[in-house]
Amino acid sequence: MARKRKEFPILENVTITDVAAEGKALARVNDMVVFVPFVVPGDVVDLKIRKKKHSYCEAEVVRFVKYSETRAEPVCQHFGVCGGCKWQNLPYEEQLRAKQQQVFDQLSRISHVQLPEFNPIMLATNAALSQ
Numbered sequence: 771m772a773r774k775r776k777e778f779p780i781l782e783n784v785t786i787t788d789v790a791a792e793g794k795a796l797a798r799v800n801d802m803v804v805f806v807p808f809v810v811p812g813d814v815v816d817l818k819i820r821k822k823k824h825s826y827c828e829a830e831v832v833r834f835v836k837y838s839e840t841r842a843e844p845v846c847q848h849f850g851v852c853g854g855c856k857w858q859n860l861p862y863e864e865q866l867r868a869k870q871q872q873v874f875d876q877l878s879r880i881s882h883v884q885l886p887e888f889n890p891i892m893l894a895t896n897a898a899l900s901q
Contacts (some may be wrong), residue, residue, distance in 0.1 A: 774825070774828070778818070778819035778820075778822060778827075779819070780800055780816055780817065780818055780832060781804070781816065781817040781818075781819065781829065782816045783810070783814055783816070783835055784797045784799060784804065784814065784815055784816070785797060785814050786806065786809045786810065786811050786812065786813045786814075786815065786838070787811055788811055789811060789857070789860070789868035789871070789872075790802075790805055790812070790872075791872055792856065792858075793807060793856020793857055794806060794807050795807075795809045795810060795811060795813075795899075796816075802826065802827055803817075803825065803827075804817065804826070804827050804828070804829050805824040805826060805827070805828045805829070806828075806829050806830065806831060806894050807830065807856075808831065808859065809831060809859075810838045810840055810841050810859055810860050810864075811838060811840060812838025812839060812840050812841070813834065813836070813837060813838045813841065814834075814835040814836040815821075815831045815832075815833065815834055815835060816831070816832045816833040816835060817829035817830065817831060817832060818830055818831075818832045840860065840861065840864060841860075842858070842859055842860055842861045843859075844858035844859050845858055846858060851867055862893070863893070866890070866891045866893065867890075867896055869891065870888060870890065870891050874888060
């Protein structure tokens with residue numbers, strides 16, 4: 771007989787604080803880090819926990835209480851379905867900052883590499899892309 775899964779409570783009025791890896795964002799609830807897809811920093815949401823580990827959990831949005839002012843309208847009609855461009859709901863400049871922070875975190879915190887000061891990622895322009 772299969773073990774009955776424990777139902778997790780819904781976390782209400784959780785503010786998303788940062789962008790995380792793989793297109794997810796994160797929030798902190800008490801001492802737990804919560805990873806959530808398809809949200810941006812500043813969103814206030816109600817969350818349903820789907821997977822729980824000792825130091826973190828993964829959740830999905832049940833309801834948006836308040837949308838972030840940073841939120842952008844995704845350009846692609848397939849956003850959220852195909853899994854390609856996971857940060858289209860962020861403005862392009864914020865996407866670049868998030869990607870740069872992710873590289874910095876992986877090298878410094880995870881790999882313990884001493885890094886010099888970064889130059890910001892350069893914006894891609896149509897002229898640069900066509901060369």
